[in-house]
Amino acid sequence: MNQSKYQTIVKRNTPKEDIAKNALIAFFSGGVMGVIAQGLMFVFQEYLSLSIKESSTLMIVTLIFIGCLLTCLGFFDKIVHKLRCGLIIPITGFAHSMQSAALEYRKEGFVTGIGANMLKLGGAVIIYGVVSAYIFGLIRFIIFGGI
Amino acid sequence: MTFKYNNVYINSTGTVIGPYEAKGPFSKLYDKKYNDFYFGAKTWEQAETKSIKDVVDITLAKINKQPSEINLHLGGDLLNQLVANNYAAALIKIPFLGIYSACATSTAGLIIASNHIEAKQINNAIITVSSHNNSAEKQFRYPVEYGGPKRKTTTFTSTGATCAYLSSEKGDIKIESGTIGKVVDMGIKDVYHMGAVMAPAAAEVIYTHLKETKREADYYDLILTGDLGKYGKTILQEYLKTAYNLELSNYEDAACIIYNKNQPVYAGASGAACLPLVAYTHVFDLMKRKELKRVLLVATGALMSQSTVSQKLTLPSIAHAVSVEVNE
Numbered sequence: 001m002n003q004s005k006y007q008t009i010v011k012r013n014t015p016k017e018d019i020a021k022n023a024l025i026a027f028f029s030g031g032v033m034g035v036i037a038q039g040l041m042f043v044f045q046e047y048l049s050l051s052i053k054e055s056s057t058l059m060i061v062t063l064i065f066i067g068c069l070l071t072c073l074g075f076f077d078k079i080v081h082k083l084r085c086g087l088i089i090p091i092t093g094f095a096h097s098m099q100s101a102a103l104e105y106r107k108e109g110f111v112t113g114i115g116a117n118m119l120k121l122g123g124a125v126i127i128y129g130v131v132s133a134y135i136f137g138l139i140r141f142i143i144f145g146g147i
Numbered sequence: 148m149t150f151k152y153n154n155v156y157i158n159s160t161g162t163v164i165g166p167y168e169a170k171g172p173f174s175k176l177y178d179k180k181y182n183d184f185y186f187g188a189k190t191w192e193q194a195e196t197k198s199i200k201d202v203v204d205i206t207l208a209k210i211n212k213q214p215s216e217i218n219l220h221l222g223g224d225l226l227n228q229l230v231a232n233n234y235a236a237a238l239i240k241i242p243f244l245g246i247y248s249a250c251a252t253s254t255a256g257l258i259i260a261s262n263h264i265e266a267k268q269i270n271n272a273i274i275t276v277s278s279h280n281n282s283a284e285k286q287f288r289y290p291v292e293y294g295g296p297k298r299k300t301t302t303f304t305s306t307g308a309t310c311a312y313l314s315s316e317k318g319d320i321k322i323e324s325g326t327i328g329k330v331v332d333m334g335i336k337d338v339y340h341m342g343a344v345m346a347p348a349a350a351e352v353i354y355t356h357l358k359e360t361k362r363e364a365d366y367y368d369l370i371l372t373g374d375l376g377k378y379g380k381t382i383l384q385e386y387l388k389t390a391y392n393l394e395l396s397n398y399e400d401a402a403c404i405i406y407n408k409n410q411p412v413y414a415g416a417s418g419a420a421c422l423p424l425v426a427y428t429h430v431f432d433l434m435k436r437k438e439l440k441r442v443l444l445v446a447t448g449a450l451m452s453q454s455t456v457s458q459k460l461t462l463p464s465i466a467h468a469v470s471v472e473v474n475e
Contacts, residue, residue: 001347001386001389001390003333003334005389006333006334006347007334007335009382009385009386009389010340010343010382012385013343013381013382013385014300014340014343014378015299015300017298017299022296071292074292076292076294077291077292080294080295080296081294081296084296085296088295088296096292097290097293099292100290100291100292100293100294101290101293103290103292104285104292107189107190120290121290121293
């Protein structure tokens with residue numbers, strides 16, 4: 001049997017992913033995350049009398065802390081299984097990717113284990129985040145003169 | 148390449164499992180269960196080694212043998228450099244050969260040991276095969292706690308260690324023949340669709356075995372593949388129908404029956420331990436009760452590494468078939 005004929009057999013026997021359903025779940029769970037974040041900012045501004053900028057930083061720190069705590073307690077992966085990418089894409093997902101890698105490699109030492117592997121999943125986000133920030137910053141500088 | 152055996156028997160087997168398998172349908176048939184993934188060891192790798200040591204002790208205790216009486220120990224697992232088995236072999240202290248055919252290691256080991264026994268080079272041998280969900284996920288996929296959404300075709304690595312004791316002394320289960328498969332590469336690159344990667348290797352070795360032994364598929368009361376999962380299973384059937392006009396009537400896949408339907412394992416199980424866990428418990432029990440007389444075990448393995456996956460190379464696969472029958 002040749003490869004292309006085989007690939008049609010594979011295609012016929014491979015289930016379709018529920019892309020629409022997953023996207024909808026992610027849309028709503030991600031939206032709920034956004035509402036929670038906004039609620040936190042509101043609380044910080046109203047009751048702690050912080051500025052918008054300060055309260056947004058505190059909100060991010062709070063969410064990262066909760067995310068990491070849930071990862072360590074072993075709940076986060078189970079919640080992700082239900083809520084799909086709505087939890088993976090926001091900052092909670094980034095914290096979770098680092099925390100889960102750190103947990104996994106903690107037995108292999110602080111440097112060769114945690115240090116070398118903590119950014120295994122999240123590292124690419126940082127690298128390409130910095131690279132794209134640089135490129136778009138340059139474009140903005142050239143076109144709008146840095147405004 | 149098919150070998151025929153007249154004097155090789157499986158006299159004893161042992162199985163040790165993890166928490167997911169303990170919730171499966173064959174729960175009561177396993178020799179030892181662990182309720183968490185550490186098995187009382189410090190790391191998952193050490194846990195896997197411990198399970199191999201356990202399973203050898205259990206298997207030898209059933210036939211009152213000491214490790215010093217065993218001529219050869221063959222073993223394999225999924226970890227780099229076969230560390231789980233290498234470290235276990237250091238504790239067991241039997242002349243040791245590490246073997247790797249990924250998840251097809253169990254039948255590869257049975258064939259090698261049977262050849263040596265049939266040639267009277269050795270009197271007996273043990274074959275240990277293990278896999279561990281967390282140590283394998285850590286090596287091949289994402290960190291275990293990450294748990295990112297997975298596709299429906301993904302399989303779930305089974306946790307367990309298995310041991311078979313083979314000798315020329317007559318026993319209930321006879322190894323009748325074995326076929327070494329060829330490595331097959333059908334151009335599949337999807338590492339989350341292992342059923343599609345391995346189905347052609349299984350199909351080819353089943354076809355070759357039947358051709359070389361001049362048998363029909365219904366000669367066997369059961370043809371059991373290793374870890375194709377529910378989609379790989381249908382791919383295999385369609386492949387055999389299309390390529391060789393061969394229909395398997397008594398066919399099952401170990402990956403599809405080792406867990407209950409409500410367990411969160413996507414397309415089914417995978418891992419080197421999957422086939423022997425089902426074969427040494429459920430299948431051999433049915434054979435001892437004479438409900439099955441002739442069974443063809445076809446373990447299947449995907450032969451990639453993390454580097455070749457990152458280099459976007461296609462995924463080659465292998466399968467070896469072993470025919471076992473009730474000794475009458």
